[in-house]
Amino acid sequence: MPPSRRTIRRYPEGQPAVVTSQHSGQSIVDSRRSFLPDLRQPAAALNTAVTLAGLAPSIHNTQPWHWRLAASGVDLWAERRRRLATSDPDGRLLTVSCGAALHHAQTALAALGYRSIVLPFPDPDRSDHLARLSLAGPVPVTAAVMRLFHAIGLRSTQRRPGRPVPLDSNALLRVIIAAQSEGCFLQPLRPDQVVELAAIVAQAQDAQAADPAWRAEIARWSGGTRRGGTGVPEANIPDHRPHTTVAQRDFGRPGTLPVGDGNDLAASYAILYGVADEPQDWLTAGRALSHAWLAATDAGIAVMPVSAPVEVPAARRVLRRMLPGAGYPYLVLRLSEADERLGPPPTPRLPTAGVVSAAD
Numbered sequence: 001m002p003p004s005r006r007t008i009r010r011y012p013e014g015q016p017a018v019v020t021s022q023h024s025g026q027s028i029v030d031s032r033r034s035f036l037p038d039l040r041q042p043a044a045a046l047n048t049a050v051t052l053a054g055l056a057p058s059i060h061n062t063q064p065w066h067w068r069l070a071a072s073g074v075d076l077w078a079e080r081r082r083r084l085a086t087s088d089p090d091g092r093l094l095t096v097s098c099g100a101a102l103h104h105a106q107t108a109l110a111a112l113g114y115r116s117i118v119l120p121f122p123d124p125d126r127s128d129h130l131a132r133l134s135l136a137g138p139v140p141v142t143a144a145v146m147r148l149f150h151a152i153g154l155r156s157t158q159r160r161p162g163r164p165v166p167l168d169s170n171a172l173l174r175v176i177i178a179a180q181s182e183g184c185f186l187q188p189l190r191p192d193q194v195v196e197l198a199a200i201v202a203q204a205q206d207a208q209a210a211d212p213a214w215r216a217e218i219a220r221w222s223g224g225t226r227r228g229g230t231g232v233p234e235a236n237i238p239d240h241r242p243h244t245t246v247a248q249r250d251f252g253r254p255g256t257l258p259v260g261d262g263n264d265l266a267a268s269y270a271i272l273y274g275v276a277d278e279p280q281d282w283l284t285a286g287r288a289l290s291h292a293w294l295a296a297t298d299a300g301i302a303v304m305p306v307s308a309p310v311e312v313p314a315a316r317r318v319l320r321r322m323l324p325g326a327g328y329p330y331l332v333l334r335l336s337e338a339d340e341r342l343g344p345p346p347t348p349r350l351p352t353a354g355v356v357s358a359a360d
Helices: 042-053 091-113 143-152 169-181 191-209 212-220 279-298 313-320
Strands: 065-069 074-080 116-120 129-138 185-188 269-272 301-304 328-337 356-358
Touching: 042 065, 042 074, 042 091, 042 116, 042 301, 042 356, 065 091, 074 091, 074 191, 091 116, 091 129, 091 279, 091 328, 116 279, 143 279, 169 185, 169 269, 169 301, 169 356, 191 212, 191 269, 191 313, 269 279, 279 301, 279 328, 313 328
Parallel strands: 065 356
Antiparallel strands: 065 074, 074 129, 116 129, 185 269, 269 328, 301 328
């Protein structure tokens, strides 16, 4: 059974739902009252959608997106000022992060009763214009959508090893199907492949640690209290190196998150991948990551992304050999039964006013 803090309220078909955000400590939709979709207020729905999109996962919590609101939709732009120039020079993980925010916004709109259409890269001359999200009329509000909607406020990165019990195979299948529904694949690894992955990650992290520019970059985006609204605070960094088969991110300093003496031997590792490796594919990967992560949260599965092997080109090429066919890896995920203890405190978030503006 998942821990109590992650217990998801089940909603009958068509029943309204609420989201209580662990990131703000407040209900984005008032948890004391239910609401019904009001299709007469598209602007309010779009505002709610981009607010919830701010809770999406992003590399080192950089939140590298900006939204421009219009009457019938919203435009998603890459915010290059929050790009990781050393770890992510081509914007691969920036685009994956923005894709996750895009799917969060779509999920919110669906829960509000709106069908949405995504047009990726609508302007070929403006590569930072990642997508246009448009409203396309009403859609039935299903119980499945409501569960994903509620999971937005509960989702977090779990850097503890997780509970020492194997994943439920049906729950894992739900996560795999969620990724596939967005046009990507999630390939669970065999035990021997996990050992190979551990070697790939270790080599990638050694290469990064030897780079002074990378060390300076990770220092800028981690540690402290992160009052600026981005980055990974000390409270979300383990107080010592956890006992894991695959090494976790080395932030260059210990944090204050207690992780105990458990190990991750019961965890599953999987590669999120697709059939091509262009910016549009990275955006699709972000949408798949969001859907899979929300489905995992709903099922009581803790998720920790492992990005080092896709940040280092040589490691990414080796990782690709572990995939069937001619796939391209976008990210590695560790999946485990959620820890029974309370999760880490919420990572900071930029205020909505800082990432949303009216159209020019």
